[in-house]
Amino acid sequence: MTNSGTSTATTKRGRGEKSSATIYDIAKLAGVNPSTVSRALSKPGRVSAKTQKIIEDAAAELNYQVNPFARALPTGRTQTIGLIVADITNPTFFDIIRGAETTGSARDYTLVLAESAESPETEMTAARRLLSTVDGLILASPRMDDDHIRALAADKPVAVINREVQGVPCVVPDVNKGISEAVRSLAGHGHTKVAYVAGPKQSWMTSRRWDGVKSACEWSKLSSVRLESSKPTVDGGRQVARDVLESGATAVITYNDLLAIGLMQELQAGGMRVPDQISIVGFDDIFGADFTTPALTTVRSPLGECGNRAVTILLDMLQGHDGPRQAVTVETELVVRGSSGRLLS
Template identity: 40%
Template sequence: MARLEDVAREAGVSASTVSRALSRPGMVAPATLERVRAAADGLGFRVNPAARALITGRTGFFAMLVPDLENPFYAASIAAAQDLAAQRERRLLIAVTDGSAQREQAAVHDLEEQVDGFILLSPVAGTTELKDLHRRKPVVVINRKVPGLTSFTVDTPGGLARIYDRLVELGHTDVAYLAGPPGSWMDRRRRATLAEHAGAPGLRVHIRGPVPPSFTEGARATADLLATGCTAILAYNSLLALGVMFELGRCGVRVPHDISVAAADDMAFAGLPGEPITAVHAPAPDLGRHAVAALIEMAGDASGRRPAGRTLPTTVRLTATLAAPRSAGQAGPVTAGGERTGRRDDPAGQAVDPR
């Protein structure tokens, strides 16, 4: 195993210069830094995190807490964050919380002394708890806005609104929204956007959920969605949408002839063969990159300055999974065979929240 002295000899510099180059690169001339890094790479030398922490007070590690690894939106953010961290000579420790406040708190407790900061993806802790953590270690939040913290989100509510507008243009008056996980900040924003549309005369949004954002839950919820009498279904994420599409096909309900379908992201079916599902395209990788860049800036700035967060724009891909509903005489709940029964109205004409 290569030692610090081996790198110094290979680069033709002192061991102290190698130490500065690897722990405080800004204090070393660019040509010397390049020579030291080339020597370290050639010899396979890696800095001991514990030793670096003693010298600099920093470990070079960040913790990224995520609800799960199955959601492709999260996976894309994680992969991009890891890539940028590696380019900046940092490492990410990934902790899966299952969307549980208790597991999230336990992960913070276990990792706080081992890392230089936290990236929290869709955290469920309260605002006070998150701010308390930020007072101890730099924190960046993804997919949720927290006052006083650097937060990065994408405008999926605006994208869903564009899809809903298109459904209205096509003549739909009853739309079902399959909501996301309990406690989701982003899901509340999407519900609020759809509720604004449902306030218009004659427009109804039937909200079902919350449910875990998975393929299985999408398939399981489909019968209840059809029972609302909706002519279109919007899903919280692409995994739910795929589950809905699978169950519709299994039951003989045709998309879009019998019912239109769209999703709030396109991550799970990007690149799949066949007709694309109408969806919001959200730049999930950019969230990971922005979060790492902001955390590096905060970890290296003793002044406590906080980089500004951003809401990233989205685009919408409208495809043939949206179509005009059947004539008014055929409207009503779709059965498993694709037929419609008598119409089942929602007298409130507003967004319905079953919780």
């Protein structure tokens, strides 16, 4: 039925767009059927070596590039992966994006980025929209609930970073290792009371980290207290400074680095000497964590590896392998800088 091999090369194709070579052009140049060209380009081996060479040479001569839409239509595949992050300007996601992009590129996949702006509704909308054009989806610190995530995973392969969801492959930093190191370090410096400044209420990682802090303090026989913050930002850290002082804690572990930085700035502005009078430990080791004076001690999450592993899992699933049954964990580690140390008064 389709007999477009008769239409001329340079006009009327791709209506209104600049024309470029198609498999029909290659077929004409190589003297074979377009289906043979398609097979040669997407299933080498199904075509003889001699024919394969003729077609490859013709494709090179015509500077042929496959039209991804035309290929996606019959196959449903687009060689793209979607990645949704909670906040595109939150540096926690930089290395996740970087790791995902690097691994995807290595396997000829393009990354499409979107953000949820911390809203479960916006996140779901973005996810549904992306799912129609990508092969698989990664959700980094997703805000929607587990059922919604599983519903998405029923459509196409989904991987989650920074949260465990039953039935969906996940990559999660093992926060307990880094927290244990942090608490051990603080105990060794003579601290006896640790405050934990929490993150967003709907964040799975907020309570995970609090659980880790509590457990580690119990182990090291330190007392611990949880303080709420209004938002996981520098400003949120500033706002919680009074609560921290009133808590009587001499060491603070925050939900993320931004809170730690804001807290440090506010305490220093009030005359507190860090770490002489209070030690501060952040989380994630984000970009800018070492800009402060003193530089921030923090629990580093290997976020690049999170991105890397999530993409690897996704692409394996796209190739027919089952996703891992249990969450893949990556290790955190304490990065000691100047903001934590021995109490001097």
